[in-house]
Amino acid sequence: MFIEDLRNDFYNVLLGNRVLLLVHYDVDAICTCKILQGLFKCDNISYTLVPVGGVAELKTAYEENNEEIKYVVLVNCGGTIDLVDILQPEEDVVFFVLDSHKPTDICNVYSDGQVRLVYKDIEENIPNFDDIFREDEDEEEEKHESGMEALEAAVERRREHRAWEERRHTLMFNYTQFSYYGKPSACVALELSWLVSRCGWVALWAGSVAAASHVALCARTPAQCLLDTDALHRRVASTQHANNDTSCRVVLEKDAWLPLYRWWSLEAALRHAPVIAPHMRLHTHAGAATLRQLLADMGFPLQQARQSYRSMDVELRHSVLSSLESCAPRHRLPVPSQAAFLLQRPHAPPQSAHDMVYAILALIEHVSQ
Amino acid sequence: MFAEKVIELLKESERNPDTIDPFKDEKIRQILEEMQTLFIMNMNDANATTENKSLWTTVQVRHSALERNKRCLLAYLYSRMEKIKTLRWEFGSVLPPDVRELLSDDEYEWFSRYSTNLASYMRSLGQDIGYSGIDLTENLRPPKALYMEVVCTTDYGKLELSDGDVVMLRRNSRHFLPAAECQTLVRQGVLKQIV
Amino acid sequence: MSCSNYLSITDILVSHEKVPCKFFYDLPKMGFLDPSAVDDDLKAGTNTEIPLWLAESLHSRRPPLLSVDLPKIYKDAYREILNADACTVDLYKLGQHFYELGCYVAKYDIKGDVTNTLINTFKQRFRMLLTASASNDSIGSMQPLSGSERKFAAAAAVTENAISMWLQRGDCALKTANMVANHRKRKRAEMEMF
Numbered sequence: 052m053f054i055e056d057l058r059n060d061f062y063n064v065l066l067g068n069r070v071l072l073l074v075h076y077d078v079d080a081i082c083t084c085k086i087l088q089g090l091f092k093c094d095n096i097s098y099t100l101v102p103v104g105g106v107a108e109l110k111t112a113y114e115e116n117n118e119e120i121k122y123v124v125l126v127n128c129g130g131t132i133d134l135v136d137i138l139q140p141e142e143d144v145v146f147f148v149l150d151s152h153k154p155t156d157i158c159n160v161y162s163d164g165q166v167r168l169v170y171k172d173i174e175e176n177i178p179n180f181d182d183i184f185r186e187d188e189d190e191e192e193e194k195h196e197s198g199m200e201a202l203e204a205a206v207e208r209r210r211e212h213r214a215w216e217e218r219r220h221t222l223m224f225n226y227t228q229f230s231y232y233g234k235p236s237a238c239v240a241l242e243l244s245w246l247v248s249r250c251g252w253v254a255l256w257a258g259s260v261a262a263a264s265h266v267a268l269c270a271r272t273p274a275q276c277l278l279d280t281d282a283l284h285r286r287v288a289s290t291q292h293a294n295n296d297t298s299c300r301v302v303l304e305k306d307a308w309l310p311l312y313r314w315w316s317l318e319a320a321l322r323h324a325p326v327i328a329p330h331m332r333l334h335t336h337a338g339a340a341t342l343r344q345l346l347a348d349m350g351f352p353l354q355q356a357r358q359s360y361r362s363m364d365v366e367l368r369h370s371v372l373s374s375l376e377s378c379a380p381r382h383r384l385p386v387p388s389q390a391a392f393l394l395q396r397p398h399a400p401p402q403s404a405h406d407m408v409y410a411i412l413a414l415i416e417h418v419s420q
Numbered sequence: 421m422f423a424e425k426v427i428e429l430l431k432e433s434e435r436n437p438d439t440i441d442p443f444k445d446e447k448i449r450q451i452l453e454e455m456q457t458l459f460i461m462n463m464n465d466a467n468a469t470t471e472n473k474s475l476w477t478t479v480q481v482r483h484s485a486l487e488r489n490k491r492c493l494l495a496y497l498y499s500r501m502e503k504i505k506t507l508r509w510e511f512g513s514v515l516p517p518d519v520r521e522l523l524s525d526d527e528y529e530w531f532s533r534y535s536t537n538l539a540s541y542m543r544s545l546g547q548d549i550g551y552s553g554i555d556l557t558e559n560l561r562p563p564k565a566l567y568m569e570v571v572c573t574t575d576y577g578k579l580e581l582s583d584g585d586v587v588m589l590r591r592n593s594r595h596f597l598p599a600a601e602c603q604t605l606v607r608q609g610v611l612k613q614i615v
Numbered sequence: 616m617s618c619s620n621y622l623s624i625t626d627i628l629v630s631h632e633k634v635p636c637k638f639f640y641d642l643p644k645m646g647f648l649d650p651s652a653v654d655d656d657l658k659a660g661t662n663t664e665i666p667l668w669l670a671e672s673l674h675s676r677r678p679p680l681l682s683v684d685l686p687k688i689y690k691d692a693y694r695e696i697l698n699a700d701a702c703t704v705d706l707y708k709l710g711q712h713f714y715e716l717g718c719y720v721a722k723y724d725i726k727g728d729v730t731n732t733l734i735n736t737f738k739q740r741f742r743m744l745l746t747a748s749a750s751n752d753s754i755g756s757m758q759p760l761s762g763s764e765r766k767f768a769a770a771a772a773v774t775e776n777a778i779s780m781w782l783q784r785g786d787c788a789l790k791t792a793n794m795v796a797n798h799r800k801r802k803r804a805e806m807e808m809f
Contacts, residue, residue, distance in 0.1 A: 069585055091596060095567050099587065100594040116593075118578075118586045422669075427631055430624055438797040465644075477642045477680055484672040491621060498622045503794075510792035519798065561789065568789075609791035609799060615784070 052162060053171045054147075057239075058246045061147060061169055062090070064122070070098040071116050071123045073109060078264035078411045079151055080127035082237040082257040086244055087124070093249055103128055106137065113138050120144070127151055127236055133158040134166050149236045154227055157183055172233040178222045232270040234279045237261030242282060250286065252394075255301045256404075258283050259392035260411070263404035266389075267310070287392070299396045306391035307372045311406050317356040317363065317371065318346065330384050345382060349374035361400070422458075422485035425451050426492035433499060440503045443524040448493070455489050458482050504531050508538065509557055512604060558603050569596045570611040579605070625763075629715040630671070633664040635684045642680075667719060683723040688713070694732045701739040706761035713761045740764065748772040 054060045070091070074084045084100070091098050099120075101112040109128055117123075123146050125134075130150025135158065140146070148159060149169040159166045160177055161184065241258040244250045262280045265271050271279070287303050309327070312320035321342060322333055331341045346356050351374070355363050375387050392404040429447055462482045465475045504527060511519065513535045523531065543553035576589035581601050589595075589610070605611045620626055642648070642657035649663040657663075662684075673680040687693065688710050697704060706713050714733060721729040744764055747756040748771035757765055790796075 088596075092567070092569070096596075097567065097585075097598070098596045100596075115590065116588055118588060119584070423631075423666075427628070430627060434624055434628070436797075436801075438793055439801055440794075474641050474643055477640050478644050480673060480676055480680065481642060481645055481648075481669065484669055487672070488668050492627055495622045495624050495627055499624055506794055510794045518802065603789065606789045607792045607795070609795050612791075613789050 052160070052164060052166070053168050057169065057243050060167070062243060062247060064145075065091075065096055065124075065147075066094060068096070068122055069120055070096055071113075071120045072098050072100045073112055073123065073125045073128060074100065074102050075127040076102060076104050076415050077127060078268075078408050078415075079235045079237055079261040081411060081415075082235075082261040082264075083126050083149065083240045085257045086237060086240040086254045087126070089251075089253060090244055090247065090249060106132060110137065113140075117144070122147065125150065130155050130159065130168070131230070132156055135162065140165070149239060151233045151236050153231050153233045154229075157223075157226075170234065170236075170239045175233070176226065178219075178226055182222055183219055232265065235261040235265050238279055238283060241286070245286065252290070252299050252301055255283070255286060255290065256299075256392075256394050259287070259301055259404045260407045263392060264408040264411075267405055267408045299394055302393050302395055303390055304393055305372065305388050306393065306403060307375050308387050308389050308391075308405075309375075310409055312371070313360050313400060313403065314406065316359055317351065318342065318353075320360075321345070321356075324387075326387050327384060331382060341382075345378060348378045348381060423488045423492065425454065426489055426496075429496055430492060433496060440500065440507065440519075440522050442522045443500070443527065445524060451489060451493060455486055458486050458489075462486070500527065501530070505534065507531070508535055509560075510607065512557070512608065513539070558600070560607075563599055563603075566599060567596055568599045568602060569594065569614045570602050570606065571595075571614055572610065573612055574610055576605070576610050625712075625715070629712040630668040630719070631666050632686075632710075632712060632716050634667050634670050634686050634720065635662060635664050636670050636674075636681045637662050637684065638681045639678075640680050667716070671719070683720075685720055685724060685729065686710075686716070689717060689720055689724070689729050689732070694728060697732055697736050701736040702743055705759040706740075706764065707759060709761075711762045714763055744768050744771070748775060 072084065072087065074080050088098075088100075090096075099116055101116060103109045103112050109125075113123070117140070121144055123140075123144060125146060125148045127150050129146070130148050131152050131154065133156050134140075134146055134148070142165075144165070146166045147169055148166060153172065153175055155168060155175065155177070157178070159168060161180055235258075237258045238261065241250065241254055244254045259280075262276065262283055265279070266273070266276050284303060287301050290300065291302060309317075309320040309324045311323075321327055327345075328334070331345065332338055333342055343353060346353060350370070351367060355367060360368065372388055379385070379387050394402045394404070396402070425447060429444060429451070432444075433441055462479050465479050465482075468475055504523065507515065507519065508531065515523075515531070520528065538556075542556055545551070545554045545556075547553070572589045572591060572593050572595070575591050579587045579589050579601070581587065581597070587595060587597065594614070602611050602613075606613055638657060638659055638661050641659050644655055645657045646655045648665055649657055649661055651663075670681065670683050674683055693709075710716060714737065717729055717733045721727075721733070724730075740760075743756075743760065744767055747760060747765075747768040750756045757768060760768060
């Protein structure tokens with residue numbers, strides 16, 4: 052079933068109880084987890100945090116930790132599988148699922164309160180209850196009639212049943228044939244933190260990193276990404292007016308779409324940018340020459356572009372975006388800039404949400420002892 | 421030379437001021453034997469002093485050696501006693517078996533009696549105002565927050581909280597629990613606090 | 616400096632150091648005290664080095680059985696060096712328990728110079744203590760310090776660490792108890808040896 056009121060039906064239910072948090076290994080889930088942890092710490096909600104990588108791990112994690120736990124929150128996992136069937140929980144355990152993987156499993160949608168979905172995506176075309184589930188009344192009615200009418204009625208009913216089944220089959224096929232991503236879970240968690248009035252820059256930053264991850268990994272179309280982050284834009288805009296000079300702020304600015312250019316050298320960033328490199332065919336023999344041509348057009352000396360970004364001249368650094376935009380049409384590149392979230396910290400260089408996405412991905416995939 | 425063995429004993433125990441060594445039963449016996457020999461030699465010479473006055477100085481030397489041995493042995497036992505006291509405050513009232521075998525039987529009996537003393541003292545605190553005693557071994561540092569986030573370093577098993585909930589503590593599992601429950605486990609090294 | 620506590624282990628180790636002395640009386644059967652003696656008995660008038668505890672106790676009998684002389688590091692030659700510049704001297708090699716032994720030995724010094732030398736040396740080396748406690752190269756800077764100096768420097772380092780952590784975080788994380796952590800480390804080291 053879907054939850055209507057985030058605050059009363061989800062958060063207030065968890066207050067005062069112990070919660071099991073099962074989190075998947077992806078950037079969006081990690082950001083959501085960060086926001087939820089912040090909220091739980093403020094309200095002293097005891098929780099046990101277990102990262103899970105797949106369905107098998109989900110099962111083991113649930114089995115190990117399910118003593119005396121009444122509320123389980125699943126972040127980016129469990130939405131597309133039949134939870135009650137796989138985990139075999141007890142009657143009074145409640146699952147809250149916040150999953151951006153779609154399509155949501157039908158049994159989870161029409162569960163009668165044990166599995167509660169925190170966010171309803173409007174673009175999902177979830178089939179109606181009557182089209183999928185139907186009680187079997189056939190056997191009962193047969194006894195009451197007799198004779199020819201009974202036979203005809205029986206045949207009629209069976210035909211109707213078969214037609215209904217075919218319709219159901221098509222509906223389910225259409226519903227489950229593609230799997231895709233919905234709104235980032237962190238944006239939902241951000242709404243929740245706004246509703247309980249605990250939306251600080253940490254939560255905003257986590258939300259922006261999650262939104263950036265969907266853009267960077269091309270999980271959603273650009274139009275949909277923009278719609279998702281609509282609420283986020285509004286929140287960021289409202290905090291920009293607050294005059295707080297000493298702490299960190301999240302701002303929305305136009306930024307060059309070169310991942311990690313602030314940490315590498317400009318040339319390396321251009322060579323690895325997904326917007327630029329394939330279009331300019333930098334992987335071919337002539338690619339190096341094309342890159343040098345682009346840098347020359349932008350007005351950057353080659354030696355400067357090869358050093359680390361921080362050691363470039365200040366004027367050059369400030370003109371990266373504008374020179375890139377002006378050169379782009381000449382080389383037939385798509386628009387190399389986008390609206391990006393930046394974290395401005397006092398006494399430190401600003402951080403881009405995109406860079407954070409790649410950094411977190413690297414950490415997730417790096418297996419250390 | 422006199423009193424060499426005792427010094428070895430003391431030097432070994434000084435080498436590890438933070439942990440307690442196994443009780444050197446054998447060495448202590450040897451030292452006591454040495455003291456016994458010295459004493460007997462002294463007795464003989466003291467009796468012989470009446471004839472030979474110069475033996476008196478030898479008796480003095482041996483007597484100093486005996487006193488020195490006694491002092492060193494007492495110092496060794498005293499330093500061990502101080503360490504055992506710290507053990508009670510750090511490990512809790514039940515010692516893990518590998519620590520238990522480092523103590524001699526008498527030392528262990530001392531430890532249990534110290535624990536009983538401490539427990540009866542703690543119970544008696546605040547009795548005139550109606551409390552049933554205060555546990556002095558928790559909150560050795562002023563607590564900063566009601567709840568804290570911890571990660572488990574070993575497979576500890578089940579931990580029962582005071583409100584009946586059971587938490588399963590496995591290696592590398594993260595929990596957010598009331599500070600009062602976790603404090604003893606953090607001091608024992610089972611849990612580690614995350615800041 | 617260490618107090619002469621009966622049960623203090625530092626005190627016992629200090630009084631194990633040898634001092635030169637001269638015997639006034641014969642000591643039969645005590646020939647082994649002097650490694651260069653030929654026969655079983657120690658003759659009056661021999662100069663030898665015996666541990667401080669024995670010297671102190673024999674000196675305090677009435678009449679005293681021996682007279683104690685200053686060890687060479689407290690004599691004139693070394694006193695000159697220390698008064699000139701104490702910071703260049705490696706006290707660990709010279710005498711690990713330099714200050715404590717000096718306190719004991721100063722009683723036997725007629726002129727009273729040893730006391731002044733001790734105080735001067737400590738004053739000059741105080742700054743070395745502070746550098747050793749604050750520096751990263753702990754082994755190199757602790758090398759020339761005597762036993763008690765090292766203890767002071769270590770305690771200073773611990774305190775400084777604690778205050779800087781407190782200033783940074785404003786609150787301290789709970790840690791595993793000291794003895795428990797060291798016990799675990801030793802157990803692990805022992806298990807790795809087998």
